[in-house]
Amino acid sequence: MRLEIRVAGFGGQGIIRTGLMLAIAACIHGDKNAVQTQSYGPESRGGACKSEVVISDEKIDFPKVVDPDVLIAMSQEAYDMYVDTVKKSGTILLDPDLVQKQKASSSRVFKVPATRMAEQLGKTIVANVVMLGAFTSLTNLVSVEALKKSVLDNVPKGTEKLNLAAFEKGYAYGKRLLKEK
């Protein structure tokens, strides 16, 4: 089965790394094939940015995302641009503080205030990892162990504890959202 995940926001949010951690979890720590591609502008910070991951049991031919199964939207611009591309059976994870204007969608929508939660941990920079934690519990697409390993392998030395806390916080929040539904 082919799974398509699109993470979108702006440069500096760790969008590309989020996709990378997801792909590594599936491919190296899991037993699937994965491809991660990205698209960014000339700006190092602040420009539109997206990272795409395709996960499959089979060899992946077309490496780009067309109709994502999951969209993680970390900015209004990203949400507006990609909300309609998500599969009807798909899932949207959004940060409600960054995506304030939302429209009706047939996909499952989860609001994860990742940036605010990261702020509570003392560093907004880990918002993407909070989101990844929420993604794990909300979608159940990649194992929690694999994702945790991948996060730890791909964050700067000395920040492992903070990132693990961010992941757990997001993971627990996702669980809670599921119960509420």
Next chain:
Amino acid sequence: MAEKSRAVLTGKHFMQGDIACAEGAIAAGCRFFAGYPITPATEVAERMARRLPEVKGVYVQMEDELASMAAVIGASYAGVKSMTATSGPGFSLMVENLGLAFMTETPCVLVNIMRGGPSTGQPTKPGQQDVMQAKWGSHGDYEIIALAPSSVQEIFDLTIEAFNLSETYRTPVVVLADEIVGHMRERVTIPEADEITVIDRKKPRVPPGEFASFKPDEDLVPPMACFGEGYRFHATGLTHDESGRPSTSSAEAQQKLVQRLCDKIRKNADKIVKTERTMLEDAEVAVVAYGITSRSALSAVQKAREAGIKAGLFRPITLWPFPDQQVSQVAKKVDAIVVLEMNYGQLVREVERAAKETPVIFLSKLGEEPHKPAEILQAMRRALQ
């Protein structure tokens, strides 16, 4: 052994294309990199800057791409396998000395991670717009070997292949990858060092007094002496005879040299050319695609088969020399050909030439995304009508 294991990172990795390219180069024995930062090839340089000192190699960041290519040729003549990596605007500057590398029969590798052009174009977006430039960009008659990887694993493998070809034929080899392949991440399996075939240039078999540095063997490739080995030879970008002596007025010398340099590639084309055929045995429509677009094509071909269309994929892995014969063979068996490129029509001209009577439909894509499988499927239907 420690050094070998440092050079070849045996194992499974989730790696970016540009990084895999650098690792392929190091595994092939490249120990010199000269370059100039440019998106989307910078990651190759960054990886080389970190990795080369670990294997006693040299990374140098030159003042521009003219200098980079010149330094690469210098290092190769000093006996060290060398390379550079760039993208369109830098490639434009490098083709100057690509001609010099061809003329002085210098083994070296030039990687072009293609972005959108012309001019500065779209630096962070993919393109396949330098395909013709690789073949015709430098002045005068020349032949080039150009390889187009379509995955991260393949950019690793083909960078090794590029070095091997350049050493075998004493000629510059271009790796023509696109931004998507350069920047995407996939699983790469790097084999044990002993399992990697590494070819080194032929060395002179006669003592200095008897050696002529541009006298070819039967395969049209001359053995190569390097600086400091006692041969005290001369090399020049001027037309020269077999001893390296400039011959600027003799028509015979010009005819002989240019013909041999080109024939060295042309007459060895069957040994150089690599292609991949998928589901072409009973195909009625063939898609011709290379690099990243070949993966869209593969997906489309599978979808076509599911829809009952007899489709197949022909993928040139070697873009230059162009696989004329292979394309002709495919063309004879199918009713139509669909060519995909992320440019406004380049390699399609070669396909049309080789396809002769078989109709060719061209699907151009410019900008961010490669062709979507659905669009290709549509084109196949159109082609068969």
Next chain:
Amino acid sequence: MSEELHPFETFLRKEMIPHIWCDGCGNGIILNSYLMALKDLNIDFNKVVTVAGIGCIGRVSGYTKTDSYHTTHGRAVAFATGVKLANPELKVAVISGDGDLFAIGGNHFIHAARRNVNLQVICANNFTYGMTGGQYGPTTPLDAWTSTTPYGNVEHPFNLIHLAAASGAVYVARWTTLHVRRLTESIKKALQKEGFSFIEVITPCPEIYGRYNKMRTGIDMMNWFRKASEIRNYSDPAKAEITPERIVLGEFVDIEKPSFGRLLHGMTAKVQEKMKRGNR
């Protein structure tokens, strides 16, 4: 009758000779000084690479029986940088002209000097593009006549000494082809320096430059050098401009600074050391 060998018999490629240079040209003197310097220093000719760019003096690479390479126009210094870094055992000399080194190759020159690449660069400055028939170049004096300045040159020339010194060269000197002994000594000194050394040699081009500027023979041009030359060792490079009245000669810079190669290979050794320790 026994045939007497030319003293440079073994240092020249006989098959390349006769050379292409005109009567009265100074390039032969520069080649002579270069070979003399190599010979005097007993440098192993098997470990010398002579690199040249395009122009009349560029042919020097073909005539010199060391390993040699004749690059594209302007790229001699960049090519030589690759050679030297890839094999630090080699002695790499660049001999080229003012147009090659300072117009089309100017960027490579200043950056190689800045990096302090261990190269010996000798510039034959004849104030013009001789091979293409005498157009003005980056060192053509103001008001001089050339084939492309039919009303006199309105561009200011480079002061190469000042440029080399400011770019970071560790050894900078200027001589004319009249000062053969000093030039040879200077080349010897440069060959022994660690780092980027630069010698400008003012050389006559009576056939092309002289013809336009009322110095039709080599002797005429040499007479100009003789009259105008002033040796001012270690004087201010900024004041070493060349005018019809005054050509300031001498050694201008002779300093010590670690070469790029030393720093680069030193860094590599440190990385190697660190990895060894890491492996234990």
